[in-house]
Every structure is written in structure tokens, then in C-alpha cells.
Amino acid sequence: MTQAWTSQSRPGRQLALALGCAIVGLVLIFALHGGGVSRDAKAARLLGVILIVIGVGAGLTAGTQTVTVDPRARSITVTDARMVGAAKTTTIVATDVREIGIGYLGRRSNRVQFYYLVLKLRDGHDYSLFAPGRFYPGSSDRPTVEGWRRRVAESLGIPS
Structure with missing residues (x-):
């Protein structure tokens, strides 16, 4: 890929x-x-x-968040373009990522569930990718988010 x-x-x-x-x-x-x-x-x-x-x-x-995974550069670029203020871009290189997990927000009982990727960085911090509240298509479906996790891991060469 x-x-x-x-x-x-x-x-x-x-x-x-x-x-x-x-x-x-x-x-x-x-x-x-x-x-x-x-x-x-x-x-x-x-x-x-x-x-x-x-x-x-x-x-x-509110605004648009764009996540770009580049296998050649082995990096993830996240651009936040808000209605007010300047766009903010964050780049995370594959060597900074220790592990990719899945986070969860919500309860089954109230039928509001959001899943997202959690990048565990080597410096000890976590970075939420496809964060809840951003309404990414498929973020309420765990198998879809598991597919995202595998795809990001494969694209960046991170063991899953």
C-alpha cells in the first residue's frame, strides 16, 4: 500500500x-x-x-478535520480547519507511534457509541485520531474502526 x-x-x-x-x-x-x-x-x-x-x-x-495517512512518508497529517481562527496542522511520524489502540466513548444503554483510534506515542502521550464529536463516517461501528486501525498500522509499518 x-x-x-x-x-x-x-x-x-x-x-x-x-x-x-x-x-x-x-x-x-x-x-x-x-x-x-x-x-x-x-x-x-x-x-x-x-x-x-x-x-x-x-x-x-466547529470545522472540518482532515486525516491523511501517507505510507511513503510513513506519517499521519491531521489538519483542523475551524470556522474561526487559522487552520492547525499536526504531523505524526510512524517512528513516534508505539501502538495503535481503539478508544470508546458512550454507553450501549443509551445507544450513543463512538469509537476512535488512540495513538500511543513513544513520549508517553496519547493522540486521538478520528476523535468523537467530529462525526467521521463509520465511527459508531467497532468493526469499521478496527479496519481503520489495521489500515493505519499496515500503512505505517507499525506492528498490530
Whole structure:
């Protein structure tokens, strides 16, 4: 395998989640506008404000993440292009990677599960590849992510 391959996150889902959060916050504020000054009404309005702040913040930091695995250079390049601010590029060379594992976020009981690759680096740090919240196609399917792990390991010549 000598050809580089690229995978890109889905920023549309990030933006939809941020927008949903802000809308729920607005609904809480305006639905309880005439709700008086009871503790429950104040708490709900405060929750609404917090949800709006989270939604706006998430919307501003949403963006596209592109992961490129280059077998010839034996490297992984991750480019984060956000809606606000400059793009950030991180390059990890194969010699810096000790092991590739699979991380998990979520619970089976609530049916929200995300899998991602965890690069165990020689300096002792971990680097999350195809991170949850970036909404990569297939990130909710463990066999798909296991395929990513094998493909990255084979491409970079890292024993699996």
C-alpha cells in the first residue's frame, strides 16, 4: 500500500448539534419569560443561557478535520480547519507511534457509541485520531474502526 489516503469529518453534524443546543436554550428563555421569579423559572432561564453559550461556542469552534495517512512518508497529517481562527496542522511520524489502540466513548444503554483510534506515542502521550464529536463516517461501528486501525498500522509499518 503506497498511496496516501484521506478521511474527512462531517462538520454539518457538529453545526446541527450546536444549533440544536442554542435553539433549546432560546426556547427555555422565551417559554419562561413570563414565568415569574420562582427558583425553578430562574434555574430554567439560567440553563437556557448556558445552552445558548455552549451552542454558540460549539458553532464557532466547529470545522472540518482532515486525516491523511501517507505510507511513503510513513506519517499521519491531521489538519483542523475551524470556522474561526487559522487552520492547525499536526504531523505524526510512524517512528513516534508505539501502538495503535481503539478508544470508546458512550454507553450501549443509551445507544450513543463512538469509537476512535488512540495513538500511543513513544513520549508517553496519547493522540486521538478520528476523535468523537467530529462525526467521521463509520465511527459508531467497532468493526469499521478496527479496519481503520489495521489500515493505519499496515500503512505505517507499525506492528498490530
